[in-house]
Amino acid sequence: MGWGWQKHRCQETLEMLVVRRDLDNLTSAFKGQECNWEKQTGQEKEVARAIKALGGMGSREALGTLVGQYPDLTRCLSLQRWFWLVRVLLSLFIGAEIVAVHFSAEWTVGEVSSNTSYKAFSVARVQAHLGLHVGLEGVNITLTGNPVQQLNETIDYNEQFIWRMGENYAAAYAKALEKGLPDPVLYLAEKFTPRSPCGVYRQYRLAGHYASATLWHPVPPPRSSGGESPLRSTQRSSHVLRGKYQGLR
Structure with a gap:
């Protein structure tokens, strides 16, 4: 041995x-x-x-x-x-x-506590804490009651709206309207829609897209089944997106 x-x-x-x-x-x-x-x-x-x-x-x-x-x-x-x-x-x-x-949603963070209206077609108001968390792939909106139990309901919402390539932010916002989410959540989500006069949708989406590509650039990309690397596909889509964005300006 x-x-x-x-x-x-x-x-x-x-x-x-x-x-x-x-x-x-x-x-x-x-x-x-x-x-x-x-x-x-x-x-x-x-x-x-x-x-x-x-x-x-x-x-x-x-x-x-x-x-x-x-x-x-x-x-x-x-x-x-x-x-x-x-x-x-x-x-x-x-x-x-x-x-x-x-994958963090802490790139841009905003929080506020307020006495706000709760839902549409209702005069009821609640004391709640509203949070906005913007990441590279979308926005996350939280609404927590203070206390959580108000109006015979549990006020604790955590909604995510994705804007990365291949996702439809406007469709996600339309589904949120159909679900009848609270007014504060819908109000913030509306500010990031493509048709919002605030114009922050394209800015945050482009910034998130290029920041994501920059973060993944040092990582050796695996080859896809078609023989093309994801980084090459991302670069090609970036050129197409840049041309569309310049046409919208």
Whole structure:
């Protein structure tokens, strides 16, 4: 058991030495931790021969002699492991941050508490907290009563209206009218419709589209079944959308 483990361990160390010859550049950032690989002629060959000899001998004493003869070997391999650990953790953090920011609805936030009318064809008023959350792919509107139970109803709404490519914001607003959502929710949603005189629909939609493409640009896009990458399709749709937008100006 110990014999096979030592041999496997030596083979891994040999592979690290052969593949990672730039450890000098890696450890130069650490003060006093430099690995002088090139300052000794033929050192890598000597280490490789010693490791092969260990694989045939299986001697713990020989392994200790090797580490004692080359003290920088263990230190450099340890620094290399820390370096790759930092790279992996940093890559995971950046990827998670891109996903969280892309699907977040906190790009533009507005909140207000007011005594407002509740629904159409009714004079009833409620004390509620109204929130507006604008993201890259749409707008999220919340209405929470203060208290939640008022007029024999539970006033706790969280409605989302999507404007990303392929979605119809006007149709979503029409469905909200049919459902009879509260007046504050419909009032805010109406301001982002394409025909609203406020004119914020095209601005936010274009800004969200290009910001989304910019966030996903560093991520290598997978190939679709048709052989065209999603990034190429996004760039083509961006040119078409830009031409339509310039025609509307």
